[in-house]
Amino acid sequence: MKIRLAKYAGFCYGVKRAVELAESAAQSGGPCVMLGYIIHNSDVVDHLARQGVRVVERPEDVPQGCGVIIRSHGESRKTYECLEKRGARILDATCPNVKRIHQIVSQAEEQGRQPVIIGTPNHPEVTAIAGWCRHPVVLSGEEELEDWFRKEPTRKNLPLTFVSQTTSTRKIWDGCVKKAKKECTNAEFFDTICGATSKRQEEAHQFAAQCDKMVVIGDGKSSNTKRLAEICRESCPDVQLIERAADLDLSRLAQAEVVGITAGASTPAWIIKEVCDKMSDEIMEIEKSFAELLEESIKTLNTGDKVTGTVVAITPTEIQVDLGTKHAGYIPVSELTDDPTAKVEDLVKVGDEIETFVVRVNDQEGVVTLSKKRLDVVKGWEEIEAARENETVLEGVVTEDNKGGVVVSVKGIRVFVPASQTGLPRETPMSTLLKQKVRLVITEVNRARRRVVGSISRVLRAERAAAAEKVWAEIEAGKRYTGTVKSLTSYGAFVDIGGVDGMVHISELSWSRIKHPSEVVKVGDTVDVYVISADPEKKKISLGMKDHSQDPWTVFTSTYQVGDVANVRIVKLMTFGAFAEIVPGVDGLIHISQIADHRIEKPGDVLAEGDKVDVKITDVDMDNKKVSLSIRALLEAAPAEEEPEVEE
Numbered sequence: 001m002k003i004r005l006a007k008y009a010g011f012c013y014g015v016k017r018a019v020e021l022a023e024s025a026a027q028s029g030g031p032c033v034m035l036g037y038i039i040h041n042s043d044v045v046d047h048l049a050r051q052g053v054r055v056v057e058r059p060e061d062v063p064q065g066c067g068v069i070i071r072s073h074g075e076s077r078k079t080y081e082c083l084e085k086r087g088a089r090i091l092d093a094t095c096p097n098v099k100r101i102h103q104i105v106s107q108a109e110e111q112g113r114q115p116v117i118i119g120t121p122n123h124p125e126v127t128a129i130a131g132w133c134r135h136p137v138v139l140s141g142e143e144e145l146e147d148w149f150r151k152e153p154t155r156k157n158l159p160l161t162f163v164s165q166t167t168s169t170r171k172i173w174d175g176c177v178k179k180a181k182k183e184c185t186n187a188e189f190f191d192t193i194c195g196a197t198s199k200r201q202e203e204a205h206q207f208a209a210q211c212d213k214m215v216v217i218g219d220g221k222s223s224n225t226k227r228l229a230e231i232c233r234e235s236c237p238d239v240q241l242i243e244r245a246a247d248l249d250l251s252r253l254a255q256a257e258v259v260g261i262t263a264g265a266s267t268p269a270w271i272i273k274e275v276c277d278k279m280s281d282e283i284m285e286i287e288k289s290f291a292e293l294l295e296e297s298i299k300t301l302n303t304g305d306k307v308t309g310t311v312v313a314i315t316p317t318e319i320q321v322d323l324g325t326k327h328a329g330y331i332p333v334s335e336l337t338d339d340p341t342a343k344v345e346d347l348v349k350v351g352d353e354i355e356t357f358v359v360r361v362n363d364q365e366g367v368v369t370l371s372k373k374r375l376d377v378v379k380g381w382e383e384i385e386a387a388r389e390n391e392t393v394l395e396g397v398v399t400e401d402n403k404g405g406v407v408v409s410v411k412g413i414r415v416f417v418p419a420s421q422t423g424l425p426r427e428t429p430m431s432t433l434l435k436q437k438v439r440l441v442i443t444e445v446n447r448a449r450r451r452v453v454g455s456i457s458r459v460l461r462a463e464r465a466a467a468a469e470k471v472w473a474e475i476e477a478g479k480r481y482t483g484t485v486k487s488l489t490s491y492g493a494f495v496d497i498g499g500v501d502g503m504v505h506i507s508e509l510s511w512s513r514i515k516h517p518s519e520v521v522k523v524g525d526t527v528d529v530y531v532i533s534a535d536p537e538k539k540k541i542s543l544g545m546k547d548h549s550q551d552p553w554t555v556f557t558s559t560y561q562v563g564d565v566a567n568v569r570i571v572k573l574m575t576f577g578a579f580a581e582i583v584p585g586v587d588g589l590i591h592i593s594q595i596a597d598h599r600i601e602k603p604g605d606v607l608a609e610g611d612k613v614d615v616k617i618t619d620v621d622m623d624n625k626k627v628s629l630s631i632r633a634l635l636e637a638a639p640a641e642e643e644p645e646v647e648e
Helices: 015-029 040-050 077-085 096-110 125-129 142-151 153-157 170-183 195-210 223-233 269-282 290-299 372-390 457-474 552-559 630-642
Strands: 002-005 030-037 055-056 067-070 089-092 114-118 137-138 160-164 187-189 213-217 239-242 260-265 306-314 319-323 328-332 353-362 366-370 394-400 405-410 413-418 438-448 451-455 479-489 490-498 501-505 526-535 540-544 565-574 577-583 587-592 612-621 626-630
Touching: 002 269, 002 587, 015 030, 015 040, 015 067, 015 096, 015 612, 040 055, 067 077, 067 223, 077 089, 096 114, 096 125, 096 160, 114 125, 114 170, 114 405, 137 142, 142 170, 160 170, 170 187, 170 195, 170 526, 195 213, 195 223, 195 260, 195 319, 213 269, 223 239, 223 260, 260 269, 260 306, 319 353, 319 526, 328 353, 353 372, 366 372, 372 394, 372 413, 372 438, 405 451, 413 438, 438 457, 451 457, 501 526, 552 577, 552 587, 565 587, 587 612, 612 630, 626 630
Parallel strands: 002 260, 030 055, 030 067, 067 089, 114 137, 114 160, 160 187, 213 239, 213 260, 328 366, 413 451, 501 540, 587 626
Antiparallel strands: 306 319, 306 353, 319 328, 353 366, 394 405, 394 438, 405 413, 438 451, 479 490, 479 526, 490 501, 526 540, 565 577, 565 612, 577 587, 612 626
């Protein structure tokens, strides 16, 4: 028979810290009491009582000026206030994870939100959390949540803040979150299930599926332990829930090939060891010694250490990381990345393995503050120096601007880019680059002075040169490009077609007669152009924008014929007459003699450029593509048409 001992069996860091704090208080010699059972384990409580730390049930029972240990489940705000009034010396053993929930619900209520606690209503931890709200709502699961909504449908529109009892099951929490997200219009969710609890439950589920028998060790009053047993029973037909070695029924383990052992978070190491010893007297093989597992669980951490852990929870303010030690690891969101545009959910996910830097270790509270950003900075300097040597192109985000240039955050390092190296036109404000991702090369590194200088324009020039080389290698007459208008002159527009500028002559911008390119395009426009001609030696490209697929003369002849009347636009005045646009790309001449029904000195006496007038098409020269127009013919025809008929 083989025995498998769960890695996450026994004290979690919160419980371990609470017991160590109580033992330290007992050894100090001063009077000290526990307010309620410090953890859900009668053997541990009896052990502490024998050392002189007895249990009192109410704050009023604490002797004046006596030391009082706040249990790992935490206490209400009112309890703290009562103890302070009695002059009690408070030794706070509240689990750091539970402390965070107190802060979350308290802040939520200050912001006008309704805290909703998912957990067992009469559990000490839940009672304590509720004690940090004026109007808490406590629900045991999805069914109660559904009933709560049904009784008062308007609750779905309230600003709700959901938190969970740290020892709740993932199934209960996920069910409530799914239901709330479907029903609510303004809800926020803080996954406050303890990472150690999640891992313990997940491991128990896997163990149970792989073992013939399971032994779950823990106090029968502990909800954490009872849930472990429930989870194991879902996958294993025979599960023993025992409090100590004397309760173990070895006869039930007969004929089993593999027996799994796990223990609740309130189960001390010595009880697990007693159970293991009792089983090892009867069973030959234990997969891993308890001593080895215990040694693994109490690894120490120091400021400056590089540590790797697993992301177990993500909230709007921090990321919780399981480091496999007695400490709770937290990365504040501000210590995750230097990129102001980055979203937490895009950077890390629950279950990810993450390497971090230890910023601060608080052994008293059992909390380790971590920073990924600072670790990135350490690595960043190494990569920055290597990039300078190898002229590697790096990517960063512009975080600051000033008259002298901009500051780019690259791998957590501040890189200064002088204005002349930003690639911006001379009069363009530096602020246009703020929060933009840019590519640059490092031109100077002085680690001692923490000074790094870079160039964006050098990358832009290199990329433009590479693009230009590609364009020249592939360019040919008739090829089409999508380009950007870079500048305008009186005779045309210059268009960037991907590293190379080509010129669209004013006559190629439009079939219509225009005086300036700005009538058709402006700088920055994206336009479709085609190559008319290209000279690689002189580096000149002539481009066109007019659509030659439809000839204007064909449009004209298919629309009009001699004798038709057309509404035209006067585009040019000459001494001998006026040119008018009939359709874009086709002009006709109104001779000076055809402008009016009387003699005029010059066309400008009657017409102005831009005027729209009705004309009669009097002649079409198909060979030379010329059209003659007349206003006079319409003026002379009008009186005759209006002359009344004479009856004989």
